[in-house]
Amino acid sequence: MAHAPIIADLRRNLGTAGVLYAPSDLAVYDCDAFTVARRAPDAVVFPATTEQVVAVVRTCRKHKAPIIARGAGTGLAGGATPLHGGVLVMLTRMNRVLEVSLPDRMACVEAGVPNIQLARRLAGTGYHFAPDPSSQGASTIGGNVATNAGGPHTLKYGVTVNHVLGLEAVLADGSVLTAGPVENPSMLPFQTILCGSEGTLGVVTKVWVRLTRNPESCRALRAVFPTVDNATATVSRMIAAGIIPAAMELMDRGILEAVEEAFHFGFPPDAGAVLIVEIDGPEAGLDETQRRIVEFCRGGSACEVLEAQSAEEREQLWKCRKLSVGAVGRLNNSYIIQDGVVPRTRLPHVLRRIADIAIKHRVRIVNVAHAGDGNVHPILLFDQRDREEVRRALAAGREVLGECIACGGSVTAEHGIGVEKIEFMEKLFGPSDLLAMRRLRDAFDPLGRMNPGKLIPA
Amino acid sequence: MEAMNNPTTRFLPQCETVLPPDEAAVTQAVRRAAAEKRAVYPVGGATRLAYGPPSEVPGIALVTTALNRVIEHAADDMTITVEAGVTLTEVTRILALKRQRLPIDVPQPTRATIGGTIATNTFGPRRFGHRTVRDYLIGVRAVDGRGEVFAGGGRVVKNVAGYDMPRMLVGSMGTLGLITQVSLMVRPAAETAAMVAATLPDVHAAERLIARLMQSPTWPVSIDLLSSGWGYEDTGETVHDVEQVQLLAGFEGGWAEVRGDVDFLCQEWKNSSAHKVRVFDEADTPGMWQWMADLPAQLQAHVLPSRAVTLACRIAEIDPGCALLIHAGDGIVKVRLSDEAVSDLPSLLTTKLRPAAEELGGNLVVLVAEPAGVLKRDDVWGKSHNAGEVMHAVKGSFDPEGILNPGRWVF
Numbered sequence: 001m002a003h004a005p006i007i008a009d010l011r012r013n014l015g016t017a018g019v020l021y022a023p024s025d026l027a028v029y030d031c032d033a034f035t036v037a038r039r040a041p042d043a044v045v046f047p048a049t050t051e052q053v054v055a056v057v058r059t060c061r062k063h064k065a066p067i068i069a070r071g072a073g074t075g076l077a078g079g080a081t082p083l084h085g086g087v088l089v090m091l092t093r094m095n096r097v098l099e100v101s102l103p104d105r106m107a108c109v110e111a112g113v114p115n116i117q118l119a120r121r122l123a124g125t126g127y128h129f130a131p132d133p134s135s136q137g138a139s140t141i142g143g144n145v146a147t148n149a150g151g152p153h154t155l156k157y158g159v160t161v162n163h164v165l166g167l168e169a170v171l172a173d174g175s176v177l178t179a180g181p182v183e184n185p186s187m188l189p190f191q192t193i194l195c196g197s198e199g200t201l202g203v204v205t206k207v208w209v210r211l212t213r214n215p216e217s218c219r220a221l222r223a224v225f226p227t228v229d230n231a232t233a234t235v236s237r238m239i240a241a242g243i244i245p246a247a248m249e250l251m252d253r254g255i256l257e258a259v260e261e262a263f264h265f266g267f268p269p270d271a272g273a274v275l276i277v278e279i280d281g282p283e284a285g286l287d288e289t290q291r292r293i294v295e296f297c298r299g300g301s302a303c304e305v306l307e308a309q310s311a312e313e314r315e316q317l318w319k320c321r322k323l324s325v326g327a328v329g330r331l332n333n334s335y336i337i338q339d340g341v342v343p344r345t346r347l348p349h350v351l352r353r354i355a356d357i358a359i360k361h362r363v364r365i366v367n368v369a370h371a372g373d374g375n376v377h378p379i380l381l382f383d384q385r386d387r388e389e390v391r392r393a394l395a396a397g398r399e400v401l402g403e404c405i406a407c408g409g410s411v412t413a414e415h416g417i418g419v420e421k422i423e424f425m426e427k428l429f430g431p432s433d434l435l436a437m438r439r440l441r442d443a444f445d446p447l448g449r450m451n452p453g454k455l456i457p458a
Numbered sequence: 459m460e461a462m463n464n465p466t467t468r469f470l471p472q473c474e475t476v477l478p479p480d481e482a483a484v485t486q487a488v489r490r491a492a493a494e495k496r497a498v499y500p501v502g503g504a505t506r507l508a509y510g511p512p513s514e515v516p517g518i519a520l521v522t523t524a525l526n527r528v529i530e531h532a533a534d535d536m537t538i539t540v541e542a543g544v545t546l547t548e549v550t551r552i553l554a555l556k557r558q559r560l561p562i563d564v565p566q567p568t569r570a571t572i573g574g575t576i577a578t579n580t581f582g583p584r585r586f587g588h589r590t591v592r593d594y595l596i597g598v599r600a601v602d603g604r605g606e607v608f609a610g611g612g613r614v615v616k617n618v619a620g621y622d623m624p625r626m627l628v629g630s631m632g633t634l635g636l637i638t639q640v641s642l643m644v645r646p647a648a649e650t651a652a653m654v655a656a657t658l659p660d661v662h663a664a665e666r667l668i669a670r671l672m673q674s675p676t677w678p679v680s681i682d683l684l685s686s687g688w689g690y691e692d693t694g695e696t697v698h699d700v701e702q703v704q705l706l707a708g709f710e711g712g713w714a715e716v717r718g719d720v721d722f723l724c725q726e727w728k729n730s731s732a733h734k735v736r737v738f739d740e741a742d743t744p745g746m747w748q749w750m751a752d753l754p755a756q757l758q759a760h761v762l763p764s765r766a767v768t769l770a771c772r773i774a775e776i777d778p779g780c781a782l783l784i785h786a787g788d789g790i791v792k793v794r795l796s797d798e799a800v801s802d803l804p805s806l807l808t809t810k811l812r813p814a815a816e817e818l819g820g821n822l823v824v825l826v827a828e829p830a831g832v833l834k835r836d837d838v839w840g841k842s843h844n845a846g847e848v849m850h851a852v853k854g855s856f857d858p859e860g861i862l863n864p865g866r867w868v869f
Contacts, residue, residue: 103494103672103764104789126673148618159616161625162593177845182760182789182822185579185629186839187869192592192625196618209825240534242557282677282719285712290748341614343535373616374535413616421619428619429609432519437609437621439855444848 006063010045010087010279013055020044027228029088030335032070033135034078035335037419041068041088048093050168050176050205057203058450060087067172068451069199071112071143074135076337077418078386079147080196083453089203091142097121098206105211106165106181111142111204118209127211133414134325142204148196150414152247156280157373159414161195163210169194169202172445181208182458193440198416199451201444211361215246215280219290223297224271224304228252228355231273231349234300235371239344244291245372247278249321252351254366255379258327265320268304275302275371278314314316325379332381333388334363338397342409344374353403354378364391375413376404383423402427417455425457466519468830469790469866470499481599481607481638484520488636488861490604491518496866498603500632502574507576508826510631511838513865520745525638528552530613537596539615539641542573549642549866557647561588561679561710561851563751573597573637574674579629582751583708587679587785590726591628598624600635603857608635631867648710651743653680654723655706656732658707661685664732665767668786671707672763676719678787680708680747683767683772687781687794688753702733706750709742754782754826755792757811758801761820763789766838772814776806789820800828804837807818812840839868 020026023044030038037226047053060067066086073080082088094110101107104124109118114166115136116208118129131144139149145167150159157163166180167190179190194201225231228308231250238248251259251274256267267274275297279289290307297305310315328335342350351367354376358365365382378400382393401411401424411417411424425434437456444450452458466473476732478484491498497517501507502784504521512600524586532538540549546567553559563582564570573593576598581590581603586630597611600623610623615706627635658664664683671681684690684704707723709716720737727735738746762767766789779796799806807824824838853860853869 045717101762101764103669104762105672106762148622150616156591159618162589171848175847176846178843179845183822184760184763185758185823186821186841187843187845188591188630188852189628190624190845190848192628192748196622213677236534244646278524282675282715284714284718288712288714315775318613321666338509339617343532343537343614345532345534355775367850370616373612375616380804408613410612410617410619412618413614414618415618416618425620429614431607432606433620433623435535435606436602436623436856439622441622441851443851443855446851 006065007043009059010043010056013059014045014047014052014395018046030232032073032075032078032080034076034081034418034420035148037078037081037083039082041082042085043402044088044313045089046090053089053170053203053205054174055175056087056089057170057172059304059377061172061174062207066449066452069146069202069203071140072114072135072138074139075143075147075416076339077412077416077420079416079418079454081419083419091140091321094205100125102127102211106208107211108206108208110206112140112216114138114140115144122211126214127241129209130163130212131160134322139208141207145195145204145207146197146199147416150370152249152370155248156244156246157212157371161192164191164195164207164210165210167191167204168206169196169204171202172450177202178358182270189410196416198418198455200455201443201450207292217283217286218278218280220276220278220292220308220317222306222317223277223302223458224268225273225275225300225302226270227272228351229348230301231275232304232371234275235347236294236345237300238293238296239372243289245277245293246280248372249276250369251321251324252367255324255328255368256270256366258366259320259324261321262327263323264331285295321368328366328379328381332383334382334384336380336393336397337411338378338380338400339412339415340401340404340409341373341375341377341413342373342404342407345408346409347371347374348429350376350403350407354400357396357399357403360391361399363393363396365396373413390399419454422454422457466501466504466507469512470519471514471516473499473517475519475521477521477524479524481601484636485599485605485607486636487518487520488601488603491861492603492605492859495859495861495862496635497862499621500577500636501541502571503566503569504827506574506578506580508828510829510866511827511835512830512831515864517861520636522571527672533558533612536644537615538642539613540572541639542637543571546570546572546575553644554647558644559647560594560644561644562591562745565752569856572640576628576637576640577630577632583650583680583682583747583785585785592625594644594744595624595628595640596643597641598627598637599639600637601838602626603862605860613634613641625651632863633853633867633869634862636862649712650716651708651710652716652720652740653706653746654720654727654744655704655736655738656727657734658703658732661703661767661771664703667705667727669725673788674722676723677709677715678707678719679710680706681787682706682750683784683786685782688783692869705799706746708747717764731769750783753792753794755783755794756824757793757795757822757825758825759791759815759820759822761789761815761818763787764787765818765820766791769815769818769820773811776810776814783813804833805806835865835868
């Protein structure tokens, strides 16, 4: 491919070190964290500036090549998989925090800045960037924007779109769009339209994010319930009573076993489910809120409620949640982490159904959930070498998502559609809804070169 | 005389009025208009018809006020789904029955509809703490310029399936689709509210206090700076010195936290250069927010928050007789011009007011394009961005014949 005219053009614009095209170099870019669909790109480029991204987009336009933007490649839905080949634009060299303005509660970062890098830069300032996806140690802000990423604290603070004040993006025609950071009433809200657009409307190169003040104080507690039902019913009752904690995470017995085996946190062996609840805000009201939450947990048959007494103990509580998905690796060699969402009162129902579906398809499913949002993450375990088991796991996953739709929910709360869930779009939306989305896409990219095959069915 | 005072007749051309009872009737009306190549002007409570220049393209006024059903208040899920013509007062009333709320300040809420609020992205002083309706909108149904219905989002609070069609429509002034139904996430009611107000010798004293307030351990939901000239005096304070400014910080939440914040701030402000510090209690505070939302500002400028006071001072130099309301935490300056300035408005906008905002990296739009017909489209909306081409492409996708609200926004 070295002789291909597009490679020559790309190398002219980015230098030889900025372009990969040898098959052995391309192989590792054939998927993101969704490993089921794979296809290597025809080239991988590493632009360091917006101008270089413009040059890449123009080159691709000239050679009619697809353009796929990629950050850290942690996406769980295959959004960064080059399904139709083309040029994969790695944004990881655009990794500068350009500005932090505390009086404006705003930071400006290049798209390839890892979420954690911004978090570290803000440490000690009294402010933070609120979206905290589990991938935050690696995932980039640009990727967070492209997938409209969430995380445990979205319950109180909202998802990425609620924290994007502005962005710069290179559009399919090579033009550079700037929206924000100052809101402009004479402009369409592109900073929200591009959020969650999975690279299909443009390549985001720069983001102005909202900074959130750190809460004055924080409390966390862990409640152990005999059954998942007890825990989910407690969550529903708390939300209905108007208690919106900063985070409310659920782990079921299956995942607890994995965590316990790996890290020995000391959960009672008969625990059916654990809730981790964090509340934050002004010190003045926290004791009372915590008292009410403890009351709800006890009233919901919690057999143990452990209130963290120090920052270290709080860290420890979170640690078991944050390490949980990784611990699943101990249970089986392969797994799919699903991402469904239901109206919050339907949480008990959907987790019961997930248990039924596991039995029906003979697939082991363990669950973590951002319970306060009604966002479930069933983890389906299988052996990738066993094709029959893979088939059953995929079938079970589809049935779980079908159940979420039947409950009035959606097939993805924070991971995205990508390639993984594209078949569900027609179940979730009607033909005219999808047509409207296609028209929006066509307005940005009439030739269909930006991340083709993603988000909406062709 | 009545016709002259009616903004429908002054801002929309001679129009047939259509009052569809449901979405199907909206679809029919838009299809008919599309076939006849007539314009469709969406009208909710008609509270903001002067936002945008008058249009001369003949067409129909499609009034949404009969789309007034509450589809579902899923109180335990903390979401509500309503038709677009439901008023903000009605939304507030229904939510209050379950001790919930939508914390958006909108002028004339007894008339203003939720659809209109979304289409115009209307906000008020509590934007600082609660942001705008954009952050509550989770689902939408709308009719495009072909008369085709499209839906986006859903009824769950977290959802990334497909493009964010609901938020795309926020602030799009009815030019991409006529909103027929919306789903919103809501918040629990606040236990209490209070506001601390300081009378300060000048704007520089206010600027210092705002900077300290932003860094203080308190959590205000509104931070507003008021110049004289708005009639704040009528609320019980007599402000003799016209140079004086009022700084108001509003709080909402649990009893303990609001009391803690108010006590802290009173103490701090009493030890400042403030001439006077007073506290509005929970009976008066919502009224103060509503009063500020209702203030008859003609212009609205957006800059970064740290530049808001600078911009306000420049505007006051350009029109010394103006009255200013600054949503300080959000960088928003609202202006009521003096009669003298109004008489010279088109040129003042082009040569002085808008450049002042743009020099500070911001923009300025006209909220009330009075007197009708004097201000043209560019006078009202300016041309301060580079997105023209893609905006027109989006517009063409949703409204190929350009019949939705023509001439009223940037299209």
